Amino acid sequence: MGFRRLSTVAALVAALMAASPWLSASAARAETEVDVALVLAVDVSRSMDPDEQELQRQGFIEAFRSPQVHDAIRNGMLGRIIVTYFEWSGVEYQHVIVPWTVIDGPEAAVRFAASLHDNPIGRLRRTSISGAIDFGAKLLEQTGVEPIRRVIDISGDGPNSSGRSVVAARDEAVAKGITINGLPIMLKRPTGFGDMENLDLYYKTCVIGGEGAFLVPVQERHQFADAIRTKIIREIAALPAPSLIQKVQAEPPVSCQEGERGMYRWDRN
Structure with missing residues (x-):
């Protein structure tokens, strides 16, 4: 009887030892999985006034x-989740403000906000949404984790006016399984090249x-904080927030080459 018990124990120990590499690998994989890898891509072109840029940054904080x-x-x-925040303007300017950071609770989230608070805001010419999408897609290949979803969050106040076609950049990112969401900033009436009446469309x-x-869309200054919070919440957990997530009024046609037609001319962005 005692021999049979010892044999059973030995068999259990052997089975556990055989399974331990698989268990260790499974535990390690669980440690590197996140719900979403979120790229926050923020426009700092000169078409954004300094106070608008500050409102935008404060909204994320x-x-x-x-x-x-x-x-x-x-x-x-x-x-x-894992999040990174970078600023962009022309095709050659994308600057990471806060690198990839795992957020697994309130303390980590507050530390991420503090990192945003402690970094100055850039301000440069031109608007390359395509450059921001391409850069965001590259960042998503460098997370070091296994996200369930991958998202690029683009905020900006004008159409693509430098770099390659925004549609080509968008389509390539989507083909990789990336979702691109938008925060069109529509605080000012269009006054010239680089501005657009129906930026949301x-x-x-x-x-x-x-x-x-x-x-x-953000159409009033007081909407910044609520709009950004609503957007982040939905991107993190797909929670419904119908009060601020607006349907575009799609009456007038829009050209995706609107800003790109004049990208070889000087413009104030």
């Missing part, structure tokens, strides 16, 4: 400090794409 965003992260399948037609893609 407040979002990552907010309990609603903390709840969205916690309620995800895995309860953690342009973003819908030419910029956003992929599974679940959406946009949140």
